Amino acid sequence: MFELVLRKMRERVRSSEYIVTLHARKEMNDDDLVADDVERAILTGKVLERQRDRVTAEWKYIIRGIATDDRPVEVVAKLGPTGRLIVITVYAP
Numbered sequence: 001m002f003e004l005v006l007r008k009m010r011e012r013v014r015s016s017e018y019i020v021t022l023h024a025r026k027e028m029n030d031d032d033l034v035a036d037d038v039e040r041a042i043l044t045g046k047v048l049e050r051q052r053d054r055v056t057a058e059w060k061y062i063i064r065g066i067a068t069d070d071r072p073v074e075v076v077a078k079l080g081p082t083g084r085l086i087v088i089t090v091y092a093p
Contacts, residue, residue, distance in 0.1 A: 012085035041065030
């Protein structure tokens with residue numbers, strides 16, 4: 001259902017056109033995750049859910065994938081107004 005947006009997100013990861021928020025970096029640190037884990041989760045994962053952001057009214061997507069150490073990882077991300085991928089948060093469920 002969300003193949004097109006996931007394909008665009010994967011293109012942004014492959015071309016390094018993404019931003020990781022400070023909140024996402026903190027969460028990554030808390031769960032011992034690194035950028036490679038986030039990239040792999042997006043490149044191999046599936047969109048579980050689409051949500052409307054309460055503040056910006058933009059769509060954000062919850063993607064479940066696998067980290068480099070084979071742990072499940074969920075990434076919450078959106079395509080920003082400039083076309084860049086914005087990683088909002090990341091966590092190991």
